[in-house]
Amino acid sequence: MAPQKATQSPGTSPDPLRAELELRAARIRELEQHAANLEKTRAHHEGHISNLEQHAANLQELRAQQERRIGELQLHASNLEREWARSRERVDSLELHAGNLALELEKRGRRVDELTRHAANLEELLQVGHDRLVPGYRSRFGGLWIDRNDALERIEAKRAAGELGAEEVELLLRWREEGVVVLPGALRPADARRLAEAVDASFRSGRQDLFAESFEQGRKRVRRVEPGDRGQDVKLLDLHALLDEARPAAFAPAIVRFLGLLFERPPLAFQSLFFRYGTEQPMHQDTAYVVVSSPLEFVGCWVALEDIQPGTGELEYYVGSHRLDDYVWDGRYKSMPADHPDHPRYLAWLHAQAEQAGLERRRFLPRCGDALVWSADIAHGGSLRTRREATRLSLVTHYCPADVEPHYFQSGQRHSGRVAVGSAGFRSHPQRGPASRLAAAGTAPLRRLARWLQS
Ligand SMILES: O=C(O)CCC(=O)C(=O)O
Numbered sequence: 001m002a003p004q005k006a007t008q009s010p011g012t013s014p015d016p017l018r019a020e021l022e023l024r025a026a027r028i029r030e031l032e033q034h035a036a037n038l039e040k041t042r043a044h045h046e047g048h049i050s051n052l053e054q055h056a057a058n059l060q061e062l063r064a065q066q067e068r069r070i071g072e073l074q075l076h077a078s079n080l081e082r083e084w085a086r087s088r089e090r091v092d093s094l095e096l097h098a099g100n101l102a103l104e105l106e107k108r109g110r111r112v113d114e115l116t117r118h119a120a121n122l123e124e125l126l127q128v129g130h131d132r133l134v135p136g137y138r139s140r141f142g143g144l145w146i147d148r149n150d151a152l153e154r155i156e157a158k159r160a161a162g163e164l165g166a167e168e169v170e171l172l173l174r175w176r177e178e179g180v181v182v183l184p185g186a187l188r189p190a191d192a193r194r195l196a197e198a199v200d201a202s203f204r205s206g207r208q209d210l211f212a213e214s215f216e217q218g219r220k221r222v223r224r225v226e227p228g229d230r231g232q233d234v235k236l237l238d239l240h241a242l243l244d245e246a247r248p249a250a251f252a253p254a255i256v257r258f259l260g261l262l263f264e265r266p267p268l269a270f271q272s273l274f275f276r277y278g279t280e281q282p283m284h285q286d287t288a289y290v291v292v293s294s295p296l297e298f299v300g301c302w303v304a305l306e307d308i309q310p311g312t313g314e315l316e317y318y319v320g321s322h323r324l325d326d327y328v329w330d331g332r333y334k335s336m337p338a339d340h341p342d343h344p345r346y347l348a349w350l351h352a353q354a355e356q357a358g359l360e361r362r363r364f365l366p367r368c369g370d371a372l373v374w375s376a377d378i379a380h381g382g383s384l385r386t387r388r389e390a391t392r393l394s395l396v397t398h399y400c401p402a403d404v405e406p407h408y409f410q411s412g413q414r415h416s417g418r419v420a421v422g423s424a425g426f427r428s429h430p431q432r433g434p435a436s437r438l439a440a441a442g443t444a445p446l447r448r449l450a451r452w453l454q455s
Contacts, residue, residue, distance in 0.1 A: 120331045139326050139377070141287075141334045143296035144262055144401075146176055147375075168261055175262070179322030179375040182364070186254040186371035191245075192305040193368075196393050198245035199274060203230035211237045211432050213273075222432065236274040240397050241416060241429035246272070249303045250397045251424040255371055259425070262299065265401040267425040268418060270298075272397040278313015279382035282347050283354075287376045288327070288336045290398055291407035295334035298400035300380075301373045304366035305393035312392040315364040315372065317380035318354040324377070325353070350379050402426050 137143045145154060155172050158164045164172070171181050202210050202225060210225040212234040225236065240250035250269045259267040271290065292298050308314055327346055329336050336343060354361070363383060364372050374380055385392075400406065408415050408430040418426040 117331075123332060137296075138323060139296055139334075140328075141295040141326065145264060146172060146262060147296060151176055164261070171258060172261060175373075175375070178319045179378040180317060180319065181258065181373050182366070183252075183254045183258060183371040183373065184367070185369050186252045187249050187303050187305075187369040189368045191248040191252075191369075192303070192393075195239075195243070195245045195249055195395065196305050198243055199236065199239070199276075200230065202236075202243070203227060210239075210242055213237055224433070230276070233277055233279075235279070237432075238272050238429040239274050239395065240269045240272040241419070241427050246274070246395060247421065249305070249395045250427070251421050252303070252371065253424075255301055255303075255373065256424045258373060259299070259399055263297075263399075263401040265403060267399040268402040268404070268406075269397050269399050269421075269425065269427045270406040271429070272395060275394045275396070276391055277388075278385045278392045280313050280385055281381045283316075283318065283350055283379045283381040284347065285321075285327075285350065285377045285379055286374075286398070287334050288329075288346065290376070291335045292400045293405040293407075293410065294400075296376050297404045298376050298398055299373055300376070300378075301371055301397050301399065302364065303371045303395045303397075304368055305395060306368050306391065308364070308366050308392055308394075309387065309390055310363075310365060311386040312390045313382045313385035314392065315380060315394075316383045317362060317364070317374065317378050318359040319362050320357075320359050321350075321354050321379035322375040322377040324350075324357065324379075354379055399425075 136149050137147050138149070139147070145151065148154070152173075155164065155169060155176075159169050174181050204227060206225055206227045206229075208224060211222055212225045212229055213220060213222050214229075214232065214234040215221070222237065225234075239246035250272060256267065270292070286298070286300055287295055290298065290300075302315055326334065327349060328334070329340060329342070329346075336346070366372065402418060402425065406415075406428065409428075414431040416428050416431065418428050421427050
């Protein structure tokens with residue numbers, strides 16, 4: 001700020017020197033004030049300059065930090081690029097390796113197929129050799145003694161030795177010829193009624209130990225019996241083992257006697273099905289689905305638990321169809337491997353074979369208590385139900401000789417083992433439900449829990 005000039009109004013001081021002094025003193029004060037102002041301004045500027053210097057230093061530091069960060073990021077990016085290039089090379093080489101493995105697998109698959117075919121051919125050759133060495137069976141899968149080519153001579157020998165009466169000879173000859181025999185009045189009607197009533201009571205109570213098989217949305221389902229099942233198309237499983245009232249039907253003396261003739265050993269009842277309504281099952285041979293250690297050594301027996309009326313889906317069968325050629329699954333098996341795509345072809349083949357051989361298609365219209373025993377290979381099924389409301393109460397039991405093993409003895413499934421039924425033979429059944437699944441799971445605590453649940 002420019003200093004202001006001191007002024008003297010003329011005529012205010014009488015002493016010019018004094019006036020001069022005052023003027024100067026005023027001038028000095030002015031200048032001192034001005035110097036003080038300048039000093040303040042300078043101090044202010046110096047503060048500002050040091051602030052600016054501090055700010056510049058901060059910016060400098062920030063710039064240095066950013067440069068360091070940019071350097072780090074550039075290094076990281078180049079590491080990633082190197083890494084990516086390496087993994088791309090690895091992917092390429094793995095793809096090549098996978099392609100080579102696929103080729104190798106395909107080659108081996110072809111070799112396995114070749115060897116499988118070769119083994120099947122060898123098995124067949126062996127079987128031919130075997131058939132030439134021992135008295136042969138109709139089937140390469142063996143069978144009961146009555147299926148052997150020398151069975152008629154053996155029947156005659158047994159008759160001559162007094163082991164068979166005329167009626168028994170008659171039954172065995174019919175069996176040999178037709179594959180089926182009817183045993184009228186095998187079960188007392190009172191016992192049939194008791195069984196039907198016990199089943200009704202089980203349906204009402206939804207007994208926890210009984211299992212039913214049903215088809216739901218085209219899929220087979222096995223589950224516990226429920227109260228609503230009575231009017232449904234369900235089959236109850238294994239009553240021969242689980243329901244005391246089923247024992248007289250499964251082990252009726254007439255049936256046990258006939259099984260003794262067929263098996264020459266005590267029978268083992270290893271599976272049973274209770275039907276309230278006709279099954280309309282297509283014609284089939286049990287050998288396709290029921291598996292035992294000797295494929296043809298078992299029979300089925302159908303017992304009527306009421307007088308069966310026409311139109312209720314009565315049992316039907318091709319007479320003598322047990323003598324048709326074998327249907328051999330995958331060139332080697334008598335039973336159908338699970339979910340085999342040839343199943344429809346097999347069912348059609350069976351009809352075609354039976355018709356070509358001119359076999360009679362016969363229906364079974366039994367009175368309450370009558371039983372029909374069929375050979376494992378008989379083509380049979382349930383005829384169409386035209387009276388859908390009418391019942392067709394029946395129990396079907398499958399038997400094998402006691403030394404033959406049902407599949408579930410060998411598959412690791414929990415089962416009852418052979419349980420003696422007086423002197424009539426044995427019974428067995430697979431154990432179902434969560435307890436048996438726990439038991440199959442294998443660890444000791446789970447097995448203990450399973451035993452507890454089952455007890
Ligand atoms: O009773 C029926 O309708 C058929 C039964 C049957 O085929 C069987 O139990 O194998």
